[in-house]
Every structure is written in structure tokens, then in C-alpha cells.
Amino acid sequence: MGELSKTIGEKGELLVNNFLSIIGWNNFQDGESIDCHLADNHKRAGTKKRNTHGIDVFCSFRSQMQDYTLDNIVLSVKYTSKPYPANPSSLFKEHFKDLAQTMECYMKSDLRAQNNEDYEMSGINGANDTGVLFWLTNDKQSEQDVVSKVCNINLDKTLSFSTIQIVDNSRAAFIYDSISYVKQNFVDSDYYFHYAFSSSNYKDPDIEKYGKVLPVEYLTSDLIPFRLVDKLSKKVSFCLASREGFLEETINRLLYLASDVSQDFTGDFIFLFPDYDVLEHESIVKRAKRLQKNSNSSLNVRVLSYGNDFRNLINE
Structure with a gap:
């Protein structure tokens, strides 16, 4: 034993x-x-x-x-x-x-x-x-x-x-599944963790805007922010993986959050949920995008599921 x-x-x-x-x-x-x-x-x-x-x-x-x-x-x-x-x-x-x-x-x-x-x-x-x-x-x-x-x-x-x-197990699965999905499904881009700027981290010149190290503060966060940088064009997309399931309230909140955080470097957003389903949720996303575009017409939004289910092939 x-x-x-x-x-x-x-x-x-x-x-x-x-x-x-x-x-x-x-x-x-x-x-x-x-x-x-x-x-x-x-x-x-x-x-x-x-x-x-x-x-x-x-x-x-x-x-x-x-x-x-x-x-x-x-x-x-x-x-x-x-x-x-x-x-x-x-x-x-x-x-x-x-x-x-x-x-x-x-x-x-x-x-x-x-x-x-x-x-x-x-x-x-x-x-x-x-x-x-x-x-x-x-x-x-x-x-x-x-x-x-x-x-x-x-x-x-x-x-x-x-x-x-x-x-x-639940927390480890969220982090692992999110990173694995990003690595496997955006192979034409380099991925990085996005580092949010605040009053606590704007003076230090050695602090980066993004990098390969997950901050310890993100370890128990219900959101993991990524920057995806196209290997050829260098075009940047902002990706948010959510531990919470898909809800209309959540997608609206994330749209506002993402547009505020990333307004200086991209208008391309990718949101990842564990349970996003095109048949059930696409109309909700379209409505949220339409309302958000009333204030910013340059946003390009994609919503996907990082859950490991063959039905996710409908999103490809």
C-alpha cells in the first residue's frame, strides 16, 4: 500500500x-x-x-x-x-x-x-x-x-x-482545455496570455503587454485572456476563454469588456465557452453583436466552444 x-x-x-x-x-x-x-x-x-x-x-x-x-x-x-x-x-x-x-x-x-x-x-x-x-x-x-x-x-x-x-480538477480542466483549444485551432497564430494594465502595473518598464507566462492571479480566474498574433500578417485578435457556461448576459458583458480592454490594438474578438452551441445560441450572439455595433461598427466577433464534443465540428 x-x-x-x-x-x-x-x-x-x-x-x-x-x-x-x-x-x-x-x-x-x-x-x-x-x-x-x-x-x-x-x-x-x-x-x-x-x-x-x-x-x-x-x-x-x-x-x-x-x-x-x-x-x-x-x-x-x-x-x-x-x-x-x-x-x-x-x-x-x-x-x-x-x-x-x-x-x-x-x-x-x-x-x-x-x-x-x-x-x-x-x-x-x-x-x-x-x-x-x-x-x-x-x-x-x-x-x-x-x-x-x-x-x-x-x-x-x-x-x-x-x-x-x-x-x-474543474479549475485545471478549464485552464488546460482553453490553452489546448487555442493551440490546436489557431495554428497560424502565435498565442500569448494578455496582461491587463491597471494602476498597479503601469510604471515598471519591464512589464510586457502580453507573454507566455500565465500570471498567478489568473490561476483561479474564470476568464483567461489571450492575444493571437498571425504568424504572417501579424494581425492581432483578442480571445477570451470563459469558465462559465454561455448566457446572453455573459456574452454582452464580455463584449463590453473586450472592446474596452483591446480598443488600442484590435477589433477582432474570439470568445470561447465550454458549452456554446450554434443551433441554440447563434441568434443570441447576433443580437449582442448588433447592439454592440451601434457604438462601434468595426468589431469582428466569433464565438466558439472549447468543449471536447464531436458536435463542435458544426462550428468549424
Whole structure:
């Protein structure tokens, strides 16, 4: 049984490592170990004290969402061959607590100090330290949003951490399916993640407008924005993948959002939904486009489904 658990754990880490490569989080460190600075408080059941914390994956790169800031990301991978529990709260609390305590000691670690020092000469003057819990299962029926079942639970108030994001099967599937669809269906274009500009990221000259690295802030977003750049003509299209299903309200909101965000570089929009159906939804899209064109006649809009269903061939 122990050997099986070890094998499952190794497969889970391999899966997450490959997933990180897809979202551009390359050059990460895995299998790190840091000292525990709160040996008594962080001890596990049945032990006298704790000496170390294991870090499954550590990533660090310049933030594209905040000026002169380094994103340090500590990942914990929890992978199982079984379905999510029907009542996941208890197990979730265990996983969350383990990562939160790791983050608490990471803040005092040599790993963090050395990593931040490595970036000192690049103009960075601050760091965001984020924990990411990948809670995944190999069970093919477990695509449900388990996070929604635990989002309102009461956490241990003694835990000390800044930010922890949760990626479950549903979230991982959305990111993977969106990127895979873009790569496979727009082969004549190079694709990039679009970086939204705000009052938090307009001063830093090293911040790009788009790139190959998915910002950590997008990891739990219900929208993933892409820029598609035609390899020959260099024409740019703005693509938004939505985790939410298709609704008239949603398409209207995305049209306004996209036209506002991309007005300086394109009028070509592509919206991706998991369940868009031409027969059911095309008339709704036409109405939304007509209303939007009353204010801007230069918009070119396409709506597609990234869901893996042979019926999507009708969209091709």
C-alpha cells in the first residue's frame, strides 16, 4: 500500500510539472526542503516536533500585474486515484493547513532570502508570496468544482499566510482545455496570455503587454485572456476563454469588456465557452453583436466552444 501511495504521489507531481510547463511556469525547483521554525506548533499527529517542511514545487518570476514585484509561488501537490470525498471539508482543512504552515516557515527560510537576493539587481523592490494547492484526482468522474464545497468553511485562525489559491480538477480542466483549444485551432497564430494594465502595473518598464507566462492571479480566474498574433500578417485578435457556461448576459458583458480592454490594438474578438452551441445560441450572439455595433461598427466577433464534443465540428 505504501509503494502504491508513493507511485500515485509521483504521478501527481509529474502531472503538475507538465501542467506548469503548459502555463509557462518553467525553470521551477522541485523537491525542496526548508527548516521548520515552529517545531512544536507545526508537529504532526503522533510526533513530538517537526523539523522540516517539504515543498513540492517552487516557482519565481517577475510579476506582470504589479510594478517592480517578484512572484514567489510555493506549490503543494495532493493527488489521489480516488474521487473527491462526498464531504471534503475535513480533508481540505488538512491539506490547507499543511500548506499554510509551510508558507509560514517559508517566509523565514533561506530559500526565500536567497531567491529574493538573486533578483535585487533587476529593479525589483517587493515580493508577493503565494501558496498554491493543487488538489487533484485521477478519477475521471471527478471534474466537479470541489472548491465551491469548501469555500465557506471556517479555517484555523492560528494559521499565518498571505495568499493561498486552490486548483481542483474543474479549475485545471478549464485552464488546460482553453490553452489546448487555442493551440490546436489557431495554428497560424502565435498565442500569448494578455496582461491587463491597471494602476498597479503601469510604471515598471519591464512589464510586457502580453507573454507566455500565465500570471498567478489568473490561476483561479474564470476568464483567461489571450492575444493571437498571425504568424504572417501579424494581425492581432483578442480571445477570451470563459469558465462559465454561455448566457446572453455573459456574452454582452464580455463584449463590453473586450472592446474596452483591446480598443488600442484590435477589433477582432474570439470568445470561447465550454458549452456554446450554434443551433441554440447563434441568434443570441447576433443580437449582442448588433447592439454592440451601434457604438462601434468595426468589431469582428466569433464565438466558439472549447468543449471536447464531436458536435463542435458544426462550428468549424
